[in-house]
Structures are given as C-alpha cells and as structure tokens.
Amino acid sequence: MSVAKPIQLSQHSAEDPSVSPAAARRLIRAGIHTSHTAGMALGRLQGNLAILPKDLALEFAIFCHRNPKPCPVVAMTAPGDPMLPDMGDDVDIRTDAPSYNVYRDGELSETVSDISALWQDDYVGFVLGCSFSFEDALMKAGIGLRHIETGATVPMYATNIPCRPVGAFTGNTVCSMRPMKPSDALKAIEITSRFKAAHGAPLHIGDPSAIGIKDVMAPDWGDAVEIREGEIPVFWACGVTPQLVLQNARPPICITHTPGAMLIGDGLSDAVSMRWSA
Amino acid sequence: MSVAKPIQLSQHSAEDPSVSPAAARRLIRAGIHTSHTAGMALGRLQGNLAILPKDLALEFAIFCHRNPKPCPVVAMTAPGDPMLPDMGDDVDIRTDAPSYNVYRDGELSETVSDISALWQDDYVGFVLGCSFSFEDALMKAGIGLRHIETGATVPMYATNIPCRPVGAFTGNTVCSMRPMKPSDALKAIEITSRFKAAHGAPLHIGDPSAIGIKDVMAPDWGDAVEIREGEIPVFWACGVTPQLVLQNARPPICITHTPGAMLIGDGLSDAVSMRWSA
Numbered sequence: 001m002s003v004a005k006p007i008q009l010s011q012h013s014a015e016d017p018s019v020s021p022a023a024a025r026r027l028i029r030a031g032i033h034t035s036h037t038a039g040m041a042l043g044r045l046q047g048n049l050a051i052l053p054k055d056l057a058l059e060f061a062i063f064c065h066r067n068p069k070p071c072p073v074v075a076m077t078a079p080g081d082p083m084l085p086d087m088g089d090d091v092d093i094r095t096d097a098p099s100y101n102v103y104r105d106g107e108l109s110e111t112v113s114d115i116s117a118l119w120q121d122d123y124v125g126f127v128l129g130c131s132f133s134f135e136d137a138l139m140k141a142g143i144g145l146r147h148i149e150t151g152a153t154v155p156m157y158a159t160n161i162p163c164r165p166v167g168a169f170t171g172n173t174v175c176s177m178r179p180m181k182p183s184d185a186l187k188a189i190e191i192t193s194r195f196k197a198a199h200g201a202p203l204h205i206g207d208p209s210a211i212g213i214k215d216v217m218a219p220d221w222g223d224a225v226e227i228r229e230g231e232i233p234v235f236w237a238c239g240v241t242p243q244l245v246l247q248n249a250r251p252p253i254c255i256t257h258t259p260g261a262m263l264i265g266d267g268l269s270d271a272v273s274m275r276w277s278a
Numbered sequence: 279m280s281v282a283k284p285i286q287l288s289q290h291s292a293e294d295p296s297v298s299p300a301a302a303r304r305l306i307r308a309g310i311h312t313s314h315t316a317g318m319a320l321g322r323l324q325g326n327l328a329i330l331p332k333d334l335a336l337e338f339a340i341f342c343h344r345n346p347k348p349c350p351v352v353a354m355t356a357p358g359d360p361m362l363p364d365m366g367d368d369v370d371i372r373t374d375a376p377s378y379n380v381y382r383d384g385e386l387s388e389t390v391s392d393i394s395a396l397w398q399d400d401y402v403g404f405v406l407g408c409s410f411s412f413e414d415a416l417m418k419a420g421i422g423l424r425h426i427e428t429g430a431t432v433p434m435y436a437t438n439i440p441c442r443p444v445g446a447f448t449g450n451t452v453c454s455m456r457p458m459k460p461s462d463a464l465k466a467i468e469i470t471s472r473f474k475a476a477h478g479a480p481l482h483i484g485d486p487s488a489i490g491i492k493d494v495m496a497p498d499w500g501d502a503v504e505i506r507e508g509e510i511p512v513f514w515a516c517g518v519t520p521q522l523v524l525q526n527a528r529p530p531i532c533i534t535h536t537p538g539a540m541l542i543g544d545g546l547s548d549a550v551s552m553r554w555s556a
Binding site: 054057066073076085196 | 335340343363444
C-alpha cells in the first residue's frame with residue numbers, strides 16, 4: 001500500500017515570479033520586468049496605485065471613504081514614507097510597480113519604471129483594490145466571464161451615477177459590465193458582496209440606459225462583448241473612476257501605475273474580502 | 279373575517295427622540311439635551327467623534343485605516359466642512375453631539391455642548407463605530423451580556439497588542455471583555471465578524487495574560503464582571519484605543535465627544551455591517 005506524500009510547494013516557488021510575490025517584485029524593482037503583471041504571483045493581491053502630495057491626499061482619502069465601491073483603499077503609505085506594510089514585507093511604492101504614469105496638471109507627462117527620483121517627503125501613496133480578485137473568485141465558482149473567454153478587455157462605461165464629491169475630487173462612476181444568466185448573476189452578486197476591497201457588489205443590473213449608457217455595444221473603454229439571449233448585463237464600479245477623478249482635479253502632480261502594470265502584494269487575492277481584519 | 283391592518287409607525291415617532299434620530303438631534307442641537315445618548319433613537323447608529331486640524335487628520339486617517347478593529351471609521355467630514363452626509367440628512371458635527379471634550383496638548387481643557395465657536399476651516403471630523411451596534415445584535419441573538427444585566431460598564435483593559443503606528447499616532451490596543459459560554463462565544467464571533475465598522479470580530483479569546491492583562495478582575499476602565507465556571511473571556515478592540523492614541527500624540531488641539539454622549543446618525547445600528555455598501 002502506497003502512502004500519499006503530503007502536497008508540497010515547489011522547491012523553486014520562492015524564486016518563481018509566477019508563484020512568488022517577492023520574486024516578482026525583485027524582478028520589477030531591478031527594472032528587469034517593466035510591463036503588465038498578468039500571470040505574475042498567481043493568486044496574490046494586485047493593486048492600483050495613486051500617489052499625491054499630502055495636501056490633496058487627505059481630500060482623496062475622504063473621497064475614497066465616501067465612494068468605497070469605485071475606490072476601495074487596500075493600503076496607504078504614511079506621508080513621505082514609501083513603504084507599504086499592509087501589502088507585505090519590504091514593499092516600496094517607488095520601485096515595486098513595473099511602470100508608472102506621471103500626470104502634471106491632469107495631463108500625462110511621462111511614463112517611468114521607477115519614481116525614486118520624483119519621490120518627495122510629502123507624498124502619500126494609495127493602493128486601491130481591483131477586479132482581478134473577484135473575477136478569480138467568480139471563475140472558481142464556475143461562472144464564465146465572456147471578456148476573458150474571448151481574450152478581450154472588459155467593457156467599461158461612463159455612467160450617470162455621481163460619485164459623492166469631496167473638494168476638488170468629483171465625477172461620475174465608471175462601470176465595467178459582465179453579461180450573465182440570471183442564475184449566475186445571483187451567484188456573482190453573492191460572491192462579490194464579500195469582496196468589499198475589490199469593488200464589492202454590483203452597482204446596477206439590467207437596463208444600461210437606467211445608468212446613462214446609450215449603447216452597451218459601444219463601451220467608452222475596453223472591448224464590446226456580446227450579451228446573449230436570456231443574459232442580463234451586470235455592472236460593477238470600476239477602477240477607472242479614481243483615475244478620471246484624479247485627472248478632473250488637475251493636481252500639480254499625481255502618479256499612478258501604468259494600466260495593467262500593478263503593484264503585487266504578499267496577501268492572497270481573496271484576502272481583500274477580509275480588509276477589516278486586523 | 280377581519281383584515282389585519284398593515285403595521286404603521288406611530289404618528290408621533292417622527293417627533294419622539296427615543297425613536298427619531300432627527301428629533302433626538304434637534305433636542306441636542308438646541309442645547310436642551312446635553313448628556314448621554316443611551317435610550318435615544320433606539321436602533322440607530324451612534325458614533326464616537328474625533329476632530330483634528332487637517333495636518334494631523336491625514337496621519338490619523340492612515341492610522342485608522344491600518345488599525346480598523348480599534349478605529350473603524352464610519353464617516354469623515356471634508357476639511358473645514360462640518361457636515362456629515364454619511365451620517366444622515368443635515369448632521370452637523372459642531373452641534374449634534376450632546377457634549378464635547380476639548381483637549382489641548384493632550385490634556386482635557388474644557389467640556390462644552392457646542393463647538394461652533396471653536397470650529398476652524400482646517401478641521402476634519404471622524405465618526406468611529408462603537409460597540410453599541412454589535413451588543414444590540416448579540417442580545418437579539420439571545421446572548422446574555424453580563425455587564426448590561428448587572429448595570430455595570432463593560433470592563434476595559436490596556437493590553438500588550440500594539441497598534442500599527444503612523445507618525446505621532448502610536449499606542450497599544452485597549453480591549454473590552456465579555457464572558458461567555460463557549461457556544462455563545464462562537465455565535466458572538468460569527469455575528470461580530472459582520473460588524474466591521476463596530477470593532478468586528480474579537481482580538482483574543484481565553485487566557486487574559488496572553489495579551490498582557492495581569493488581573494482580569496481589575497480592569498483599567500469600567501467595572502469588573504464575574505467570569506463563571508465554564509465561561510471564557512472574549513476580548514474585542516475598544517474605542518478607548520483611539521482616545522489614548524490621540525492623547526499620546528499631544529496635538530495642540532483635538533476635540534472628542536464626551537464619553538457616552540455620542541453622535542446619533544440616521545442609519546440603522548446594524549447597517550454598520552454594511553459600511554462598504556455604496
């Protein structure tokens with residue numbers, strides 16, 4: 001009778017950037033990997049970035065608190081301190097995303113792979129949750145996501161759902177859309193309700209025109225995806241919202257990650273449902 | 279055959295401060311009610327207050343984000359704007375708590391029923407969740423709370439559980455303790471896990487010395503309560519934590535509610551479990 005061996009992580013997993021978040025960040029910090037992070041450190045939390053001077057950071061923090069679905073804050077740096085203890089051991093917001101967009105007065109001015117030279121002692125960094133986490137959970141639950149199945153980018157729409165404004169930060173909510181059968185939609189609502197730090201439950205279900213979308217087959221960002229007979233479009237708040245809100249505010253300087261090139265944390269992707277745990 | 283009438287709210291409930299949060303706040307704003315809020319607007323959310331100048335408010339917001347169990351932020355004002363839209367219609371942080379403690383350089387300097395004269399255009403107010411909400415839910419679930427049954431104040435203890443420091447804000451976590459049978463403790467953990475904005479799940483269960491408490495019958499605040507044979511002490515993070523942390527930081531000025539005299543919101547008490555909902 002053979003005895004089953006206990007399942008072990010690969011001996012190489014600590015060094016494999018597709019598995020190890022630390023290995024992925026090492027490649028990124030060294031400037032060896034400077035593009036998108038899909039497929040890196042599978043199953044780990046990836047976050048969007050926003051970096052602002054202290055004066056604007058307070059209003060942005062309050063804005064995010066009042067608009068938690070489009071702007072779920074996973075972690076913040078202390079003012080001037082580039083480290084992100086909530087994201088893992090030795091995570092430096094200046095070097096650990098593959099690519100950064102620098103906006104001056106609301107306009108993209110440069111794209112760089114390291115912001116150490118730009119960092120100032122009044123900067124505050126925000127990590128915002130993204131839909132990767134909940135999409136992973138939906139697929140594990142057997143819910144097909146058409147944009148992934150067809151190799152497309154999820155369709156995203158400007159809506160008429162206003163964010164609750166704070167100071168200079170104002171704008172409408174951008175929503176992503178995933179078409180589903182009603183039974184899958186119900187399951188998806190139940191699952192994403194738990195993912196409070198990854199946009200949470202949907203903002204709308206059904207008629208796109210009810211949230212100001214004129215043509216659901218003409219998204220404002222991403223690719224159109226087919227809505228089949230018997231399917232219902234399900235709309236989630238989207239991380240493009242804070243990007244637009246930041247651009248609207250036209251701060252003298254603001255740094256974000258380059259879309260797709262996210263910050264990888266040590267935490268498990270589905271740990272974002274646990275945001276409030278100590 | 280008689281037809282049951284639909285259940286209706288009392289015609290007077292809109293004017294009854296034990297039922298209506300707006301009526302309770304009107305009495306408070308007019309300076310007619312200046313003491314504790316227990317028994318007012320039953321079933322509505324009550325919150326602790328902290329008001330700080332803008333410079334310190336950013337670090338305090340980050341501190342709360344990193345320490346969500348002792349410091350669950352329910353709402354924030356925009357800088358200089360005293361209104362709290364997240365707490366309800368027409369809620370003014372300057373007038374709508376019955377009593378305020380004003381601390382200067384970390385020392386209590388005065389207690390007032392209105393802070394309009396002190397308000398400055400760089401002040402930011404925080405509303406922090408409190409244990410009222412989850413205690414209500416525990417009692418509805420049939421779990422006896424000894425301190426309430428005996429008319430005592432819940433026992434609270436300085437522990438050795440450090441808060442994650444941010445700037446000037448640092449200190450250990452204060453915990454409240456409720457003794458329970460193991461079966462009730464399990465139920466209580468399950469229930470309070472949902473109350474993310476009211477301290478959430480416990481921080482510790484069992485041996486008090488494991489979190490630095492020398493004598494569980496000698497609490498640092500509140501009253502000792504009996505732990506009976508077969509019961510287990512259950513420890514939750516407590517709202518005294520941010521008060522101590524604020525005093526430790528010795529800001530030039532900081533305003534809190536006077537303990538027991540809280541800000542009453544329009545939301546249902548158990549809506550704090552829904553904090554992240556839009």
